[in-house]
Amino acid sequence: SSFLQNTAYAYNERGWLKGSSSDQFSMKLKYDDVTVPQYNGNIANQDWGSGVSFTNVYTYGYDKLNRLLSGSSTGVAMAEVLTYDVMGNIKTMNRDAGGAGTYNYTGNQLTSITSGPLATGTYVYNGNGNATTDGRTGVVLTYNVLNLPATATKSGLSLAYTYDASGNKLKKVSNGVTREYVSGIEYNGSTIDIIHTEEGIARNNSGTYSYEYNLSDHLGNVRYSFHKNPSSGLLERLQSDDYYAFGKRNSGSPVSVNNKYLYNGKEVQDELGEQYDYGARFYDPVIGRWNTIDPKAEEGRRWSPYTYAFNNPIRFIDPDGMKGQDIWEFNTDTKQLKMIERTNDKFHTFVDQDGETILKTNDTHSDITKRISDETKGGNKQAALDFYENYGDLGNAILKDGGAYKDMTSRGNEMGFGSKEIKDLKTAGERNVINGWVDIAKDELTGKYLPESAFSKALDIIGLPDQVKSITGSTLGEHAKKMNDVFKQVKEMMLNGAKKMQYGSF
Template sequence: GWLKGTSSAEFSQTLNYEEGSRYNGDITSVNWTLAGSSKTFSYSYDPLNRLTSGTSPDMSENNISYDNLGNLLSMTRDGKTLGYDYTYDGARGNRLNAVSGTWFNGTKYFRYDVNGNVTRDDSRGISSISYNHLNLPQQVSSVSGTLLSYSYTATGEKLRSYNSKTGTTTDYVGGTRYENNDLKVVLTEEGQLRRSGNSYSYEYWVKDHLGNTRVAFYRNPSTGQLEVLQREDYYPFGLNKVRGSLSSSKTNYLYNGKELQEGFDLLDYGARFYDAVVGRWTSVDPLAEKMASWSLYTYAFNNPLRFIDIGGMIPYPITVRAFHPDKYFGGGYSGDNRGYTTAPATARVTQRLLFDTDKSTLTSQAWSSKTHALYGTFESRAMPKQKISSFTSSTGSDGAKHFGIEAHVASANPLAPPGTPDVDVFSSLSITSKDNTLSITGKLTGDNFPSTEAFVSDPSGQSVFLGIGLKEGNPYQSLWGTNKENPIANISLSLTTDDKGNFTGVSANGKTYTIADWNKQFQQQDPHRKRENK
């Protein structure tokens, strides 16, 4: 189900989904009460579920538009305009060349390195940024002379930052933070323990449905009363409305609970940094090949009220694809001319279920690769139909998390005559997560024409096959009806994971496999059932 609201003495909110007859999980309005004042944010979307406006009485982001790649083209924030230009070095692409409008008081330019990382940002007065081997910022220089530097582990975990303006060196040891070698903060799920001299105070953070810190408060040791230290409101794409801390004590863990970098004013998500002013990442998605249909810099599928990006990378996706293994599909149309793979590849229809064991909701995307006629120049891309029929989540008494997924995707040849039947694939999955083990059982059903493949990917981008279906039948007889009861593949395996959730091995049918050996079983199979039976 969808979260309907949260409530506390300091902050409460109600989420509404049904206004405007959307009924698809998009949040159409939010009512919240903060410091005794009630407000409403109303939202609208385009047919691709991308946010087009978010408006409240005293703050708004509206007139939002996008290009064909999903990059932001324009926005009006509190009546001030933002315009985006993507013609960089004479070529149009995903790199933001400049922003302009009354919000910026003119035109501000950006520059990039060969990996697509922002190296200069005139809108923030940043003259240069250098990056390490993981495309994480190492040094940031501003036109005012301030220097920021960062140190990381070999895997990208931040260890230290230095601000030349304040002379502060901050060391990060897990959830503990030291400033100039003195213990200052210990982070917890509910807030932080702050040290001042020989005394400590516990600060609590009240968050909304996106994990945004809305209120920070503590119990004053002198009066014994609860006192609010900080209040925050946010525009839809994450910029916090300047309210001002109510005391000298403040937290920089704000939008999505991520740390705002002082002197840099970007949010650190771990894998990359986010610019809430322009609503874009400053670096390419480390797992960009897993989301080939999206811009490399797009945040939260341009629907920041519904999605979050926990670490700057994509959630655990489960990918289901129907593809034609031959060069020719039949009827004079092209196929995909390939075998089974977990790599980026063309398919007649793809559905990606954005599953995450730490979430209680499930979303998905669907797309199709281009289809073209073999004897002509005509080509087109289908617009698949998809549905999550059911998603359940629960936690057992032993701490195990249980999930159930029922999904369907369908797509027809966009160049074929009207009435051409769809390629249908149904997914029915049961998933259990406990003690570094992810167990997945279920089945794929549907037309089984052409071939079918399904796999799950971990946060590092490593993918593991769940099952495959061998091509059988033909486009003239096999596609009529949904064929929901027709079996394609049975799924039953357990995946061991490390502490970061990345797969380390597979167990199935009483045997254990390395990831490579398990996947090889599927990759080596001929996707044609008829050929297999010869």
């Protein structure tokens, strides 16, 4: 078949992404095969270019806390050198050797940056820790009850945002020009402007839609956008972008008047001096910080609530402004790191290590059971083990811990559950999950109860307490219905805490 564009991906022996290659944008990610190797998932070098030509090289340096100390590139020349204070706030930043800007704080709140090109005015905050005066841009902001920007004003700028009760942006009015956001469709006034798709957007050109495609790097940063030329039928570049380590767009990149979804795939707010809307708050890549407190600050007590991506923006992202997340997942069984792809797909898909779909969040219980039944062959014993690995362990995967039942309360806190949910989850874990874990007792895969030997083997794999192993085949049926109901409740709670997350191959 003939395609408009093709991209090939390569992985190392650990399953880590080594690079992607296409005629338009290619990159290589290097970990331990460089002069200063990184063995823990940090990226030491990133080469990029097009085709087989890698004319640009980014080199990164880290401290012992995995914080980025330096990111400099050749070819397209960019450089950032940083130091940090004891709270993890940026202390100094020197961009392109233009002179180090010194960050001044009251607590964790930035009050100003002095010296160098980054020098700013004074930042002012409200009682909730939101910046009401942006010292860099001079913009004065107000916030709604969700701590989201409601208005932004300065000379020549009048900006207002409208949200729904969940904090989803519905409308932006910039100097009288209205833009509305409705479930992936954006309107200019009353006219559809763009429709978001999996690989880019469909743009309305006076009633005729053209598809624009984005090529992104491992962080979701849009690096190359193109479409099919309507006259020649050939691929035509619309824009290409490079970024400094903390996300500032390189001024040498072609300036786009159309695609506003760039760094991490987030919408740039041109009116606010290149800040990006992540959903829960806005990020300023020029200074490498948020201007409002992390909504889940209690889950990152070791970090300043204004820190972006744990000060390691080459490895970590923040999907929605709530909390930084690793691009890797550590498998506690295999002791290996695996890359995670997170999407904004309406139906969040969970896949196994071979890329086979295990579950979609809109699946019914019978859908899941049938799919697993189709994938597990070889008798009750194998069914039990596969059932645990593919179905029962879903909760473990979401909670990123192979021993998720040891301390349900702390896991619940990490996932943002309320106190009642934590109590219910803990109760389910202690009284029911520990007494057999879900449907293993009933074994819907084969239509009959598991033999005692298979159940014991499953318990060994799961690592449940010894006293639980006294459960025999004759008593398993008594637990079946209750276990099934409990699992559905626990699964639902876990999935609610894992939105916008896709586990599987990149």
